[in-house]
Amino acid sequence: MLAQFLQFLFSGVTIGATYALAALGFSIIYNASGVINFAQGEFIMLGGMSAVFLIGAGIPLPLAILLAVAIAGLAGLLVEKLAIEPAKNAEVVTLIIITIGASLFIRGLVQVFLGKGTHALPPFSGDTPIALLGATILPQSLWVIGVTVVVVIALGWFFGRTLLGKAMLATSHNKLAANLVGINTRMILLLSFGLAAALGAIGGIIVAPITYTSYDAGVLLGLKGFVAAVLGGLGSGVGAIVGGLVLGIAEAMTAGYISSAYKDAMPFVLILLVLFFLPRGLFGAKLTERV
């Protein structure tokens, strides 16, 4: 019983870590611009797919990972510079459609140049399962959890201790005020897209040896990242991480105990229930609408 539960828990935490990284990406962009970036899923896919093809080209794993993160980060910067910035004062629906256009564009390019096949990245340190309290865990799962913890700590340091991170936080609290104290908010917006894309790509790469990747892998991952971000409360960093983990675990438990066919529906059922009772997510700011 316990062993089975632990088994589901491990797989839930592993996939939940990817959702958490994607959700952090949603929240960072939302904080800087108020935009929900529907291309976030494509950054996850771009990270995994680039890494697969760089390794296929004979580049060693660590370098391939760095390059793949850089490629996705660059894609993020380009999306902001070429598609979001020119439309800056558009309505929410318009911006949503622009990011959807960007996601189709990226997915289409990957499909043209890298093909429609499904690919697996080699595990970082073998695939001999490790026995733990009667359950087993893949070494790659430990990589996923470890990398996510390191990334979260690094982000905590970045937002808490560096001038640039604090400038990003200031911009998210009050853009006009941040501008007035000399923060280049346009640069912050650009940076937030790059950072969000890089975070998504890291998630996409570390999980690719377990879940495989393909040109259309980003659609569902992105939507679930959005669910995780909303579940935790849009714009909240802690919320994004908790939201991602809750989502991953809920999904794994559904697959294990209820029905694997309906595991993909679980995140959306969960978010509807949460929004019905807590319209701003678990950790969302209690805003009063200004009239």
Next chain:
Amino acid sequence: MNISDARYAGLIALAVVLAALPLALPNAFYYDVAIRIAINAIVVIGLNLLIGYTGQISLGHAGFFGMGAYSSAILTTHFNWPPLVALIAGAVAVALLAFLVARPILKLKGHYLAMATLGLGIIISIVITNETQYTGGPDGITVPALSLFGWEITGEKSWYGVVAVLLVLLTWCALNLIDAPAGRALQAIHGSEVAAKVVGVDTTRFKVRVFVLSAVLASVMGSLTAHYVGFVTPGLAGFFHSIELVTMVVVGGMASVFGSIIGAALLTMLPQFLSTFEGWETVVFGAILMLAMIFLPKGLVPTLRLRLGKRDA
């Protein structure tokens, strides 16, 4: 010219174009595109009442479209119901579902509303994909032809007649609605929900009504699509179809009935032209979406209207 005169001139122009179009359509392929445009246009007019006029986004309307399509498909094939009864049953089911979820969902705003409607649509499409014994799963199922009171609608020309008449009727209803007190109430909610409340608009009731109305329109057109195409697949209820519908609203023009028709026409024809870009369709489609939204953020019809110097219509 008075504003409402201009609107009814538009309605007459639409009727004339639809009546004259068969003279210009060379073969069945063009009829097919025209029928799909009209079907999409009706769904998009309904959705525009919700998104454009009332300011409430929905990223899940394909779910209602799919429910309508599958109600017709399942009730006519598995249970031998007459098509019209199946269509009405589907519409009633969608109306009930939309009515039940409307209150909690429409309490949400902005991105949270987008999330909730997106979730609802995806849940419907996952149920359709998984309940294989009734829906045929990812492979879909065939649907018999539509017969009304003994008259079987088959062939592109009869279908064109049916959807063209429906489109003119619905455009007329929508134009009347937005100038009626109820329509003004909806537009007041878009302007400011608090201000609308202050002047005595029961905002919740109006939002629920327009949500149910747009959902039912999607359901009915889903049913008609099922009979017209003769085949249904889960893609009808999918996330991408929801996005296509919203894109038609925005490209044509928010809060513009004729914009909805033009948006539906452009985005229905686009994939036909793009098929010449072998393999690059998705890239080009994405690029066109981005460019259209960057250069025409208010959509085609409102932008043209501004250029032509008219203030409002």
